[in-house]
Amino acid sequence: MTGPAGSPPASSPGPPAVGFRPAADHGRPPHVDDVALPVSGRKLLTADDGRPIRVGTLPGDLAWVAVGTLDGTPAWAVDVTEPESLPGRWRGWRGLAAELPAPQADLAGRALAVITWRRTHRWCGACRAELADVPGETARRCPDCGLTLFLPLTVAVLTAITRPGPAGGAGDLLLVRHTYGPTGLWALVAGFVEAGESLEAAVHRETAEEVGLTLGPPTYVDSQPWAFSGPGTLLVGFTAEVADPTAAPVVDGTELAEARWFPVDALPAELPPAYSLSRWLIDAAVRGGPPRAG
Ligand SMILES: [Zn+2]
Known part of the structure; x- marks a missing residue:
């Protein structure tokens, strides 16, 4: 599948690309065998089996945007305003992430993020001129005042909070239930990072706000691009031991309905799905080892 035309872009030197790599320029127009990611609203078009489709199966007059490579093959996204005009299956990112390998889910998430960002950043916020693409970058620039916009990432932290068990015994993990979304699910303390805040400071603040606990130093474990809670979200996962093992969690009842040591x-059986960073952190806390096998 990967030939001279499918080589990684010149901006990504090194060994042949395996998996997903973000890119903003392929140095050539789309080829029929390139990966195609049509986007309509919050949905992506896939083949009936969920696999990515190819550029050649779609009309030739689409405005493709380079988003990355999949195993070295260039991938292109396009904003579709009439989804019923294209053959295939329109699906949300979460359903795709549950079924597809991580590289394909990450590519789909980037396509959603790039297309959504372009659709909502058409005009200069300072002088109202129409923004133009910056070649080779996922960025747009105002031709009149020079304002340059880059696709922003929203960062959220998740923390698997533990307390030690009796000497030699297994410890406990703190799980919470939210008042919104899938309320039956037991999840981790989580929240968005504020401007001016470090990741670790966000871990301490969210934990204090949501469950009223003080933590020891957080340890970084893993991260995951997450396109469900908003295009361009990066989840960053930590573990941390509670400072006082005898302290009981206190929830505010607004964001969290319940918090409990297990x-x-x-x-409990109602845990986050296997493809989520939350679950990797929970599994790591259970095993006391690395978050993902291999
Ligand atoms: Zn401007």
Whole structure:
């Protein structure tokens, strides 16, 4: 599948690309065998089996935007205003992420983020002129005043909070239930990072706000691009031990309905899905080892 035309862009030197790599320029127009990611609103067009479709299966007059490579093959996204005009299956990112390998889910998430950002950043916010693409970058620039906009990432932190068990025994993991969304699900303390705040400071603040607990130093574990809670979201996962193992969590009832310590060998069944960073952190807390096998 990967030939001279499908090589990584010149801006990504090094060994042949495996998996997903973001890119903003392929140095050539789309080829029929390139990966195609049509986007309409919050949905992506896929083949009936969920796999990516190819540029050649779609009309030739679409305004493709380079978004990255998949195993070295250039991938292109396009904003579709009449989704019913294209053959295939329109699906939300979460459904795709549940079924597809991480590289394809990450590529789909980037396509959603780039297309959504372009659709909502057409005009200069300072002088109202129409923005133009910056070649080779995921950026737009105002031709009149020079204002340059880059696709922003929203960053959120998740924390698997633990407390040690009796000497030699397994410890406990703190899980919470939200008042919104899938309210039956047991999840981790999480929240968005504020401007001016470090990741670790956000971990401490969110934990204090949501469950009233003080933590020891957070340890970074893993991260995951997450396109469901808003295009361009990056989840950053930590573990941390509670400072006072005898302290009871206190929830505000507004954002969280419940917070409870569970023995790591007796967790509830209603946990986040297997493809989520939340679950990797929970599994890591249970095993006391690395977040993802391999
Ligand atoms: Zn301007």
